């Protein structure tokens with residue numbers, strides 16, 4: 001059983017031994033925007049919807065708790081909850097990773113003069129584990145801890161210096177455990193009988209695991225609203241010189257696997273923009289058909305820097321731009337250029353990963369909504385000069401959590417055994433002429449330069 005606690009909805013997916021989906025249930029929860037730039041969730045609603053989808057997924061196939069070997073949890077990362085350990089009540093809404101006001105929140109906590117020692121802090125996994133075990137277990141895993149910026153990813157301990165600066169008592173922080181580990185048991189009240197909670201990982205790391213990127217140098221990209229690229233860097237934490245984040249991918253036993261991560265703020269969201277604001281397409285799927293009406297972008301480039309640019313540029317002042325327009329550029333070229341920007345942005349992150357790690361991309365595993373687009377996958381392979389592999393099961397986030405839990409509970413014995421379940425839907429190999437490729441990337445970088453720092457006057 002994978003509990004996939006996302007940013008807008010909670011899901012439960014049941015997987016069988018072959019790694020196939022046997023049941024799914026999903027329920028959205030409320031997005032709370034108390035003021036511009038603030039994003040909150042009701043932690044009780046997260047818990048209630050998560051539990052209800054677990055029950056629903058079981059009911060759909062008439063399955064009992066006894067048939068569930070273990071629970072794996074994967075979650076929106078960096079979202080935090082503080083609750084009272086006696087009453088179990090959150091003292092405030094969950095502060096969501098998208099929220100821009102963490103500093104003010106800390107001040108507010110202090111002003112309230114809350115009694116030391118009664119409060120527990122956690123990310124969403126911690127909260128769900130605590131609820132499922134009825135307050136018996138206050139824990140998180142390495143991958144989630146590494147995103148709080150309070151955890152020292154080298155010593156594998158909460159960082160005393162940072163805790164002191166932020167005035168956070170160690171007593172409120174969860175114990176950090178391996179990602180594949182028996183955390184405790186989900187109480188029998190909830191799902192009929194008790195089930196061990198045996199796997200925990202933040203969503204992107206879980207997807208890396210679900211994509212079976214078990215070896216150093218393996219890379220995945222999730223094309224969702226944004227784009228999330230992670231490269232397994234093995235036992236070494238690689239310090240980035242090119243704008244990437246060093247993170248823990250997972251811990252199994254006492255072995256830690258590190259990753260380099262690069263986030264592209266706008267990926268699928270650019271396709272939504274074509275649909276909702278520009279009204280050039282009726283549905284996201286149409287982008288492929290429309291882009292295929294022309295053989296190239298006719299010299300036109302779209303840089304979808306709507307909210308600035310993330311990795312590897314990190315420019316909050318960049319803004320979107322369309323350049324290279326001549327009299328012959330039509331809507332199909334603009335649609336194609338927008339789609340192409342997803343691949344070009346990902347390619348920039350891949351090149352940064354290669355530079356930092358010294359590892360050349362050998363293949364890219366893809367998932368997320370826009371990975372359904374064959375033209376996009378082909379473009380990605382053309383620009384990144386490596387095979388792009390789309391698995392049959394693109395629910396890689398939930399799958400990663402299920403695999404982590406299944407490993408700790410003996411449902412699967414080894415990574416090799418898990419790898420046998422991996423089924424490829426399609427592989428895309430690069431076809432573009434190399435000179436053409438070089439020119440496209442060169443022009444793309446010219447376009448990116450024109451979008452940088454646009455929102456400020458130099």
Ligand code: ADP
Nearest residue numbers: 224225268269271272284285368369370372373
């Ligand atoms: P998230 O989990 O971030 O909500 P998903 O993985 O569900 O995102 O992907 C949804 C995104 O993928 C949307 O932005 C949508 O526009 C885009 N998308 C979905 N299908 C396609 C397609 N066939 N071609 C291009 N983009 C697509």
